[in-house]
Amino acid sequence: MDTNVQTITEQVSLIASEQTWIEGAAIQQLKKTAELDGMVRVAGMPDLHPGRGYPIGAAFYTRDKIYPALVGNDIGCGMSLWQSSLKVSKINLDKFAKKFARVEAPLDDSWCELVAERKKEKNITNHSFDLSLGTIGGGNHFTEFQAIDQVYDTDALSALGLDKKQLQLLVHSGSRGLGQSILVEHIRQFNHTGLNAGSENAQRYLQQHDEAVRWAELNREFIARRFLEAGKADGQMILDINHNLVTAKTLDNQNGYLHRKGATPSDAGYVVIPGSRGDYTYLVRPLPSDKSLYSLAHGAGRKWRRGECQGRLSHKYKKDDLYQTPLGSRVICGNKELLYDEAPQAYKKCQSVVSDMADAGLVEVIARLRPVLTFKTHGDCAG
């Protein structure tokens, strides 16, 4: 018996302990998705929650079919961890928080040369969404400064070049309007029907998809660079991992396609599993395994649906109560909806999600990071 690997049906498995709460609707979506033509196996992660038709926090393995709708609109969305040159001990939160007034506008002319150079290096030929490059976007996207709070594997931390004294920067964003435009065009032409692998249409989608993945990577890079510049710091990228994408993958000596929707690859080196803005982020070493379709949770996972959070929180918490967290961190969020929808209370405890995976033999925890400053948006009251 595999610990924390639940068998829902012959095709569908769920990585979670019996104690981990997962919404029934998400399990139903998982089972429904397993019925798609060409679907071989489906694996839910411990952060599984309902999405629009398809669940979030899951990996889907197909043979002969590609489903753009399973990847969704935010193609290439992921997490990027940078180490800044700033010392945690030197940070004055009041002063520091004021430095990020101009990080939401399109990148100004001073970035023009570097943008052109990096786009060329990453073979990005699409220019329609240049104004969004270097911007976080909405929803659950964020930029967060963090401090390494606990170290469980000193050697691994050093091997990654991480120094406990330095302030870290975590960026969660994706391909913005570019990924959206690719999905919208696909749905217009084919609705939710899968594409035949190897067909001209599939090849065209994959080509657009791959460019959106590279665009999303570059977006996170420029978000990190502009936040570092605003904070008067340097920095270097430690890791970058995509959790919304489809890739070719050989399983059981057969070729197929692994779709990940809010599922972090476990076959691409070290990754971070971020908690909500009031919770810890975990740096882990994935142990690649077929039982989770080479995937992991991409975060703590929603407990409450978007839109229902304000109603559940507003009687108990005033807006001002949500600008700081029990871990001592600050939140910059000028948008009322996002303030409530992304509140820590709306998410599960990240520790439980990570221990579900650790007990399943899918990860080893390297370090724990605590939030220092979470940036969402200045919203209407910018400045």
Added chain:
DNA sequence: ATGTGC
């Protein structure tokens, strides 16, 4: 999720 809907 969305150079975001009425």
